[in-house]
Amino acid sequence: MISDLPPLNAVRAFASAARHQSFSRAAEELHVTHSAISRHIRLLEEHLGTLLFERRNRQSLLTPTGRAYYQQVSLGLAQIADATQALTRASAARKVTINVRPSFAVRWLIPRLPDFMAQFPQIQPEVVTSTLAPDPSRETFDVAVRRGSSGWATSLEPNVLFADDLLLVAAPSLLKAIPVQAPTDVLRHTLLSGRTRSADWQTWCRLTGVDQARQQPALRFDHMHLVLQAAVDGLGLALCPASLLGSDLGSGRLCNPLPDLRMPLTRYYYGVPPGAAADTRVFIDWMFSRFQHDSCAP
Structure with a gap:
């Protein structure tokens, strides 16, 4: 019974004195x-x-009773220390590793992570970026997010996360100098694109009936977050997934001159490998709630 316990600070002092004699x-x-x-x-x-x-x-020597008591007390203190260490390790191990592409990390995930950390301070998110198809045999992670369901490792089952659209964006200063009021006006601008989305302009022009000029100025970058930075700096027009625009439209850093033109994109999917951290579901549910919140935002 707890009421039968001796003063624990005294027991701790006794154990230390007995151990050191x-x-x-x-x-x-x-x-x-x-x-x-x-x-x-x-x-x-x-x-x-x-x-x-x-x-x-x-000199202070243990009595026979003291030696017998120390043998039992030391075991109890060791059990307390082991239990405390195990609990501390379990608390420290509450981590979720998220594997995403660099642009998704920079433009969607990282700006929203403060919200996750505020809601779930006991879970530590760790973001790793990769341009490879998700494969837990090659990389360690608890959840992976990619656009599309093809190319995933057989040990992963891709599940739909959210849909996305492609929007035309540019810096307000650029649009003021060279307005875009119809799809054909894009032919007057430099076209910005990302290496992994190099076909977007060709597809967009085909869908809008624009005959793209062969010698039209163009700039290509490795990742979409670099494309968007170039657009913010007024280097040209960009076609960007709505999911990666962040606060650029709301803050006025970028404008969408043709808001009625939205090209549906392949949806985002997530996958969870066997043996993922128990808190992975918490993170996935949070992603769903953030997408719903973003969709309802004005």
Whole structure:
């Protein structure tokens, strides 16, 4: 019973003194005074009704009762230490590793992570970026997000996360200098594109009936977040997935001159490998809630 427990600080002082066979060394270990150790052990002896140490000149030796008591107490303290360490490790291990493409990390995930961390401070998100198809045999992660369901490792089942559209965007200063009021007006501009989305302009022009000029100025970048930065800096027009625009439209850094033209894109999918962290579902549910929130935002 808890009511039968002796003073635990006194037990701790006794265990240290018994282990070192010295009140002075116990005081150093516990960062207290020699007299404090003596008081704790005297209190414990009074509680137990027996002597635990023989006091001699400059020496304190365990009595037979003290030795027997120390053997049992040391086991109990070790169990407490092990339980505490296991609990600490379990708390520290609450981490979810998210594998995403660089542009998705920069433009969608990272700006929203403060919301996840505020809601779930006990879970540590770790973001790793990759341009490869998700494969847990090659990379360690708890959840992967990619556009499309093809190319995934057989150990992963891709599940729909959210839909997306392609929008035409540009810096307000560029549109003021060279307005875009119809699809054919894009022929007056430099076209910006990403290496992984190099066919977007060709597809967009075909769907809008624009006969793209062969020698039209164009700039290509490795990732979409670089394309968007180039658009913000007024280097040209960009076709960008709505999911990656972040706050650029709301803040006025970019404008959508043809808001009625939205080209549906392949949906985003997520996959969870076997043995993923238990908190992975919490992160996935949060992603769904964030997408719903973003969809309802004005």
